[in-house]
């Protein structure tokens with residue numbers, strides 16, 4: 227039975243508990259958030275259960291629930307027989323069908339969008355091939371704004387009000403200002419993403435934030451991945467670059483200035499290949515997709531290195547050869563796996579995660595690298611049995627970052643339910659489709 231001080235109230239991506247003395251309105255807002263999060267994290271339950279589990283008194287819970295119902299965030303879904311006698315208790319659940327949270331992503335060769343309602347039901351999803359380097363930041367952000375406009379129109383047509391937008395970018399992000407400080411693989415420096423998109427979307431009232439793609443993917447794994455709810459989790463994504471997101475004790479680790487998780491630039495070989503960041507021998511130069519392609523095929527091998535191919539096509543060729551048992555390809559994948567485990571052992575020594583989730587291309591080639599990665603990890607990590615760490619493959623595919631973006635946008639409502647307006651009492655509910 228969960229106790230009032232159990233973990234799920236501390237959410238990755240959410241702001242810290244207020245430290246200053248709280249006035250009445252602040253206390254009310256925090257308690258609304260407490261009850262809403264309780265239903266979000268632990269599922270449907272009665273008012274009495276919420277009171278018992280949160281430590282709030284029953285009258286307070288009833289008043290808070292009434293307000294959350296007015297704001298369309300909670301609904302009653304029937305009764306349960308609690309015991310042998312007495313009135314059956316009404317069960318409450320998170321509603322939120324009237325709210326849309328949007329995750330956007332700009333990456334080296336695609337743009338993506340995914341919107342959910344507050345309960346996580348997907349309302350919109352799209353991924354477009356896009357050459358972000360050749361088009362440059364301004365054109366890329368205009369294209370992203372057009373995709374956002376289409377997503378938001380679809381959300382609105384389903385009866386939901388946009389509650390927030392998060393943009394995922396593969397690089398260092400100044401989250402407070404919504405600026406990409408440096409994105410080596412996009413070749414972007416100091417791009418004011420939030421300002422640009424706010425203007426393009428007509429200065430909306432809902433929050434629009436920018437965050438690192440791997441951080442958001444880690445959040446998605448924590449929320450909806452195969453190991454959802456694992457409080458100590460490291461997410462690694464392999465693309466051209468290698469990114470990471472670290473969840474420690476149920477919170478996304480951000481660091482002093484928000485730049486933590488740049489595991490791809492751990493300098494593992496000072497005399498190694500040149501990296502997009504300007505340094506040498508970063509982990510991503512050893513295990514990123516470019517390293518795999520270099521190991522798997524000579525530069526003259528056009529089926530892998532041909533000029534007009536996109537990364538998907540190159541990877542598909544490598545996978546085809548692996549499936550056919552090609553010795554050089556299998557050796558290349560085994561080498562990548564070993565180097566992946568080598569770097570992962572540093573993360574295990576630092577964070578002692580329960581699970582390392584591999585995303586991006588690592589997940590695609592997972593069955594060819596997992597054994598070597600796990601063996602190297604166990605050999606290198608200082609703790610017995612790698613501190614109980616498992617290595618597993620992400621099931622979220624390319625949607626991990628936008629999924630996490632939508633989850634972070636929804637966080638704003640969970641942290642402060644009063645940003646959603648109360649409905650007029652006589653007003654019928656918007657036509658939320660589906661449900662359940």
Ligand SMILES: [Zn+2]
Pocket residue numbers: 490491501502503504505506508
């Ligand atoms: Zn680097």
